[in-house]
Amino acid sequence: MANQIETDTHAKLVKEALVQEAFKAKVFRAEKIVVDPRVRLKCRVPLCNAYGHNLMCPPNSLDLDELKEILTHYQWALLVQIKTPYAEGFLGAKKVHKLINHLEKEANRMGLVYAAGFIGGECKLCEQCVGQGSQEPCRHPFQARPSMEGVGIDVLRTAKNIGLDFEINHSPELIWNGLLLLE
Numbered sequence: 766m767a768n769q770i771e772t773d774t775h776a777k778l779v780k781e782a783l784v785q786e787a788f789k790a791k792v793f794r795a796e797k798i799v800v801d802p803r804v805r806l807k808c809r810v811p812l813c814n815a816y817g818h819n820l821m822c823p824p825n826s827l828d829l830d831e832l833k834e835i836l837t838h839y840q841w842a843l844l845v846q847i848k849t850p851y852a853e854g855f856l857g858a859k860k861v862h863k864l865i866n867h868l869e870k871e872a873n874r875m876g877l878v879y880a881a882g883f884i885g886g887e888c889k890l891c892e893q894c895v896g897q898g899s900q901e902p903c904r905h906p907f908q909a910r911p912s913m914e915g916v917g918i919d920v921l922r923t924a925k926n927i928g929l930d931f932e933i934n935h936s937p938e939l940i941w942n943g944l945l946l947l948e
């Protein structure tokens with residue numbers, strides 16, 4: 766069970782997510798995050814454009830064992846969802862990324878110093894990522910966040926696990942997900 770301080774902090778973060786532009790937001794036990802190596806396999810089969818080219822995607826990002834070890838140190842996580850019209854394309858990805866950056870900062874301000882954000886899909890802050898092995902470093906190192914899928918998190922099953930089910934490509938609207946590990 767969460768103590769009162771945790772409960773208050775969680776409620777404030779959910780409220781902040783909804784005040785910003787989340788369509789849904791929920792704090793849940795981190796053990797409900799589904800990790801599956803097949804998700805990471807899908808970065809290579811078929812080969813994603815971001816594989817080996819985006820600094821926040823495999824093989825640059827955390828591997829499965831690292832993620833699993835890290836998750837054992839977290840009790841709580843926050844999943845946020847943003848809904849955007851299909852016609853807006855990747856705008857929703859940028860919106861959810863911005864929201865996760867904001868909520869991570871808020872969580873830090875509330876004392877959750879290990880709060881760490883993840884986004885759905887590859888980091889799209891730049892038109893084109895500088896890429897693996899580039900002489901140029903990441904252009905936004907404090908904002909760039911890892912792809913959930915790239916570290917092996919099954920976003921669909923995690924969302925379903927906590928009652929925030931969504932579908933892909935079955936609606937004129939798209940649902941974009943972001944995850945914040947709390948503490």
Ligand code: SF4
Pocket residue numbers: 819820821888889890891893894895896902903904905906908909
């Ligand atoms: S901020 Fe830009 S350079 Fe950095 S990981 Fe994201 S897309 Fe790549």
